[in-house]
Amino acid sequence: MATFLDLKNISKRFGGVQALTDVDLSLEAGEVHCLVGENGSGKSTLIKIISGVQPPEAGGTITIEGRSYTQLNPVESTRAGIQVIYQDLSLFPNLTVAENIAVGQHLGGFRSVDWTTIRKIAEAAMARINVYFDLDAKVEDLSIANRQLVAICRAMAADAKLVIMDEPTASLTRHEVDALLSLVRELKKKNICIVFVSHRLDEVLEVAERVTVLRDGKKVGTYDAKDVNDKKLAVLMTGKEFSYDLKETDLKSRKTVLSVKNLSRKGDFKNISFDLREGEILGITGLLGSGRTELALSLFGMNPPDEGEITLNDKPLALKSNREAIDNGIAYVSEDRLTLGLVLEQPIAANATVTILDKLKGAMGLIPLNAREATVDRWVKDLSIKVSNTANPVKTLSGGNQQRVVLAKWMATTPRVLILDSPTVGVDILAKDGIYEIVRGLAQKGVAVIMISDEIPEVLYHSHRILVMRNGRLTGEFEPHRSSEDQLRIAVNA
Amino acid sequence: MHESRADLFQRLKRRHEFWLASVIAILVIFLSVATQGFLTLQNFFDLLTSYAFLGILAAGLLVVLISGGIDISFTATASIAQYITMLLANKYGLDWFSVFALAILVGVLLGAINAILIDRLQISSIIVSIATLNIFYGLLVFVTGGKYIYSLPSWFGKGIYWFEYVDADEISYGLNLQILALLVMFTITWLLLNRTNIGRQIYALGGNREAAQRLGFNVFRLNILVYCYMGLTAGVASLIQAQLAQSVAPTVLVGKELDVLAAVVLGGASLAGGVGTVLGTVLGLALLAIMQNGLILIGVSSYWSQFFVGLVILLSVSATALSARRKRKGNLVE
Numbered sequence: 001m002a003t004f005l006d007l008k009n010i011s012k013r014f015g016g017v018q019a020l021t022d023v024d025l026s027l028e029a030g031e032v033h034c035l036v037g038e039n040g041s042g043k044s045t046l047i048k049i050i051s052g053v054q055p056p057e058a059g060g061t062i063t064i065e066g067r068s069y070t071q072l073n074p075v076e077s078t079r080a081g082i083q084v085i086y087q088d089l090s091l092f093p094n095l096t097v098a099e100n101i102a103v104g105q106h107l108g109g110f111r112s113v114d115w116t117t118i119r120k121i122a123e124a125a126m127a128r129i130n131v132y133f134d135l136d137a138k139v140e141d142l143s144i145a146n147r148q149l150v151a152i153c154r155a156m157a158a159d160a161k162l163v164i165m166d167e168p169t170a171s172l173t174r175h176e177v178d179a180l181l182s183l184v185r186e187l188k189k190k191n192i193c194i195v196f197v198s199h200r201l202d203e204v205l206e207v208a209e210r211v212t213v214l215r216d217g218k219k220v221g222t223y224d225a226k227d228v229n230d231k232k233l234a235v236l237m238t239g240k241e242f243s244y245d246l247k248e249t250d251l252k253s254r255k256t257v258l259s260v261k262n263l264s265r266k267g268d269f270k271n272i273s274f275d276l277r278e279g280e281i282l283g284i285t286g287l288l289g290s291g292r293t294e295l296a297l298s299l300f301g302m303n304p305p306d307e308g309e310i311t312l313n314d315k316p317l318a319l320k321s322n323r324e325a326i327d328n329g330i331a332y333v334s335e336d337r338l339t340l341g342l343v344l345e346q347p348i349a350a351n352a353t354v355t356i357l358d359k360l361k362g363a364m365g366l367i368p369l370n371a372r373e374a375t376v377d378r379w380v381k382d383l384s385i386k387v388s389n390t391a392n393p394v395k396t397l398s399g400g401n402q403q404r405v406v407l408a409k410w411m412a413t414t415p416r417v418l419i420l421d422s423p424t425v426g427v428d429i430l431a432k433d434g435i436y437e438i439v440r441g442l443a444q445k446g447v448a449v450i451m452i453s454d455e456i457p458e459v460l461y462h463s464h465r466i467l468v469m470r471n472g473r474l475t476g477e478f479e480p481h482r483s484s485e486d487q488l489r490i491a492v493n494a
Numbered sequence: 495m496h497e498s499r500a501d502l503f504q505r506l507k508r509r510h511e512f513w514l515a516s517v518i519a520i521l522v523i524f525l526s527v528a529t530q531g532f533l534t535l536q537n538f539f540d541l542l543t544s545y546a547f548l549g550i551l552a553a554g555l556l557v558v559l560i561s562g563g564i565d566i567s568f569t570a571t572a573s574i575a576q577y578i579t580m581l582l583a584n585k586y587g588l589d590w591f592s593v594f595a596l597a598i599l600v601g602v603l604l605g606a607i608n609a610i611l612i613d614r615l616q617i618s619s620i621i622v623s624i625a626t627l628n629i630f631y632g633l634l635v636f637v638t639g640g641k642y643i644y645s646l647p648s649w650f651g652k653g654i655y656w657f658e659y660v661d662a663d664e665i666s667y668g669l670n671l672q673i674l675a676l677l678v679m680f681t682i683t684w685l686l687l688n689r690t691n692i693g694r695q696i697y698a699l700g701g702n703r704e705a706a707q708r709l710g711f712n713v714f715r716l717n718i719l720v721y722c723y724m725g726l727t728a729g730v731a732s733l734i735q736a737q738l739a740q741s742v743a744p745t746v747l748v749g750k751e752l753d754v755l756a757a758v759v760l761g762g763a764s765l766a767g768g769v770g771t772v773l774g775t776v777l778g779l780a781l782l783a784i785m786q787n788g789l790i791l792i793g794v795s796s797y798w799s800q801f802f803v804g805l806v807i808l809l810s811v812s813a814t815a816l817s818a819r820r821k822r823k824g825n826l827v828e
Contacts, residue, residue, distance in 0.1 A: 074710055090705035092698045094768035103698065106691040107710055113691050 004029045004162055004193050005082075006063040010056045012045050012217075019045040020056070020217045027162060030191040032184060034204050034225070037214035038237050038428045039399065043197050046214070047164055051084045052077035078104075081161030087170060089151045093140035097133045098122040101153045125157035128190075129183060145176035152183065163187065164195040169203050173288050174493050181207045201230040202457070202485070213237055230457065234429050248481050251464060254278045256314075257448040258417050260299070263308030268294035269472040272308070276417065281439060281449045283459030283480075285492055286469030292452045293335060295469070296419050299450075300332040301325035312417070326355065331415035333406050335422040335452075341406040344395040348387055349376040351394050352408040379408035383438055400431025407438060418442060419450045424458060436462045456488045468492055510762035510814065514777040521784050529791040537787070539667045545783045546672035547735040549776075551754045552761075553683040554727030556775045559758060560687070561720045562700035562767025563619035565608060566755070568724055569747045570630035572732035575600040577634060579733065580643050580650075580742045587647065590654075597729035604630060605725025606718060613717040627748070634744050643742040653737050672734045679727060684772040686723070696720060700767030756803060757782045760810055781806070 005027040012020040020042045027033055037043045048054040050062070052072035062069045064080045072080075091100050099106075101122040106113070119135055126132055131149050139147055148168065155163050169177045184194050184207050196204045205211070205225050213220040213236045220236050228236075235241055254277040263272040269291035276282050286292045297303035299310065301319030310317045312328055319325050322332070334341050342351055353360060353372050360375070362368045376390050385404045387397065394405055403423065410418065420439065424432040439462065443449050453459050459466050460480050468476040468491045476491045506512045526533040551568055558565045575597040583593050604626075611622045658668035687693040699706045699716055707713055736742050761778025763770030785806060786799050 086708070088704075090702065090708055092701035092705060092768070094701035095694075095697060099694065103709060106694045106698065108691065110690060110692050112689050113694055 010060040034208040034211040041214040042217040083155035083160035087167040098135035125153040259311040281463045283463030283466040290469040291472035329416035331410035332419045349390040525788045543672045546676040550731040554724040559763040566751045567623040567627035568728040571604045572728040575729045576732035601725035601729030602722045605722040609721035
């Protein structure tokens with residue numbers, strides 16, 4: 001195989017921060033290469049250097065098909081056949097499929113638009129990867145998976161020889177991921193090099209031939225994909241060993257906190273029954289749209305069920321609002337912490353105490369600041385949130401610490417049942433581990449936890465019991481110590 | 495591929511313009527039956543002439559809205575362009591070409607000020623244009639003392655009339671300056687938006703600003719173009735308004751900006767950017783004009799006019815929001 005791109009001694013500094021140090025990377029034509037690393041490991045900086053958005057420090061060389069550069073600009077990079085598909089896809093939702101694919105035609109100075117050429121380019125690009133969309137359909141009317149295909153068509157229209165995909169599987173269902181991966185195999189046959197930047201390691205390892213691991217701006221190494229697995233990669237990425245398994249605990253003797261019987265809601269879920277015991281971590285997994293989030297919202301009073309019963313501490317519970325759920329000791333940490341869980345511009349302290357303003361309220365309905373500070377300080381310490389000042393806005397924190405603030409906010413309500421919906425989305429491995437530790441600690445103190453996730457390892461290694469949801473029904477129950485990732489994966493996708 | 499009639503209707507049904515045109519058709523039929531004076535050639539030309547000012551500005555504002563920005567300072571811009579141009583025309587005896595060139599120049603310069611403030615300081619366009627509206631207008635009123643210009647050059651006062659036709663009642667119609675300018679500006683705007691790569695870049699910018707930047711579109715240049723184009727339309731509109739009014743008053747134009755915005759929004763343009771068509775704007779303007787005209791013709795007090803304009807905007811926007819929500823739900827079921 002011929003080398004398409006060869007990077008030598010690539011370094012990059014931003015002010016005092018060394019983002020990359022002497023990184024070498026070579027990419028072969030027709031290869032699927034995985035680039036992995038924690039947040040801040042230098043993945044995005046490396047992509048920016050390859051796509052010409054950022055110049056590297058002097059001393060490095062970039063060789064594309066035998067031609068050497070000390071740095072690239074975006075035009076040179078595109079001309080050399082390098083295309084980056086960003087996580088947000090960079091599409092124009094208001095424009096048609098044809099125009100999105102052939103948008104490169106609009107570049108440059110004032111001239112008239114040749115709509116016939118644009119349609120021809122779009123058709124040719126779609127033919128190259130065997131997809132067909134209505135050329136006049138607006139991109140905003142397409143599903144996320146189809147939008148991704150349009151973005152890939154755009155790369156084809158630009159004659160890509162190297163396609164870098166940033167987190168391509170993050171918002172896809174399993175079937176869509178499979179379709180994407182088989183498309184990647186097709187591209188490979190056309191001698192196109194594909195680079196995956198991803199943290200869903202299990203998925204990309206299915207198609208990748210080689211994996212390059214970055215840590216703290218340095219290359220840890222490039223490995224054959226068949227020699228590594230996601231656990232080994234996690235160690236390489238973080239430099240730490242993790243104790244994954246939750247100890248097998250007999251919870252039969254514990255008191256049942258929450259009991260759900262034949263719960264149904266039209267269009268969302270049907271006949272859901274389960275018990276949740278004190279100190280138990282119950283994992284619920286299923287595909288996007290399997291009804292897992294809708295169920296969680298029903299337990300939290302925001303999505304009233306049509307039929308069935310919920311019993312909390314042996315008392316029947318008919319929740320009319322989330323306010324009632326909170327008052328009854330149920331807390332819900334939403335999937336989308338940025339839009340639903342936090343007010344990003346507001347101080348950390350205000351975010352952490354927003355659930356308990358009623359409890360903190362003093363004379364004349366005002367909040368005594370010292371009481372608020374005491375509460376905040378306690379949770380900052382308990383959950384080891386790294387903050388310099390709790391008066392800073394939440395948006396100044398890293399993803400992992402933001403998630404801790406959300407947890408703090410709900411822990412402040414002293415819940416008996418804590419529902420976590422995809423608690424580690426967009427969080428580093430190290431930070432993930434911190435969150436699992438917190439959850440384990442809460443469970444030990446007697447809090448009953450429901451952890452919803454579509455990441456199989458997350459529920460397998462961090463729950464006492466796992467329920468699988470499919471098409472709105474509970475279709476399986478697994479004991480982590482007697483099940484494998486594959487078994488669960490089959491149950492989820494069946 | 496052959497498209498069946500049913501498919502075509504499905505496609506049409508999803509277009510905002512289709513619903514607007516339907517509403518206008520119903521309104522026209524109703525007014526034709528209910529009133530004497532509505533469906534006459536004279537009323538048609540009168541409407542075109544008197545709404546040309548709003549229409550030309552609407553064409554400019556459409557481009558700004560598509561780019562994802564907004565401008566409400568254009569009435570002040572028009573007032574300044576009008577005042578300076580007519581002052582100089584009286585003093586130096588300019589001709590048609592130079593008054594338009596001058597008014598456009600003033601408009602473009604003031605538009606560039608908006609663009610530079612918005613792009614370089616990264617302030618939101620609504621704030622910038624509220625500020626510049628007040629600054630431009632305040633300066634104009636201070637410098638002129640609010641004095642009207644009543645005497646315009648005689649050639650300007652006479653205006654332009656082509657294809658004049660006088661009917662049996664000795665009423666004349668034809669292509670006058672206002673109608674001509676309206677047609678020209680709508681045509682240019684349509685060409686810019688649909689037939690040039692810069693127009694498509696403006697749509698792209700409004701649809702996804704970050705993606706436009708990543709692709710290498712020059713966002714600063716686009717902003718300059720968009721706000722200067724708004725200024726250009728303000729310059730043109732200001733002159734045809736002065737010609738129609740036969741005077742220049744520094745205080746009468748400011749306040750009309752919301753009428754223009756109403757026409758463009760009725761026409762389906764989105765304040766979020768990326769959406770809007772010239773046809774939609776034409777229809778939005780037509781709806782506004784027919785509604786206001788019709789209310790007067792059926793004898794409703796003109797005080798009610800604003801009430802109905804507001805009501806129709808609310809209904810139109812609600813209908814759009816509802817259908818968008820239904821569409822989203824439809825996508826979920828898939």
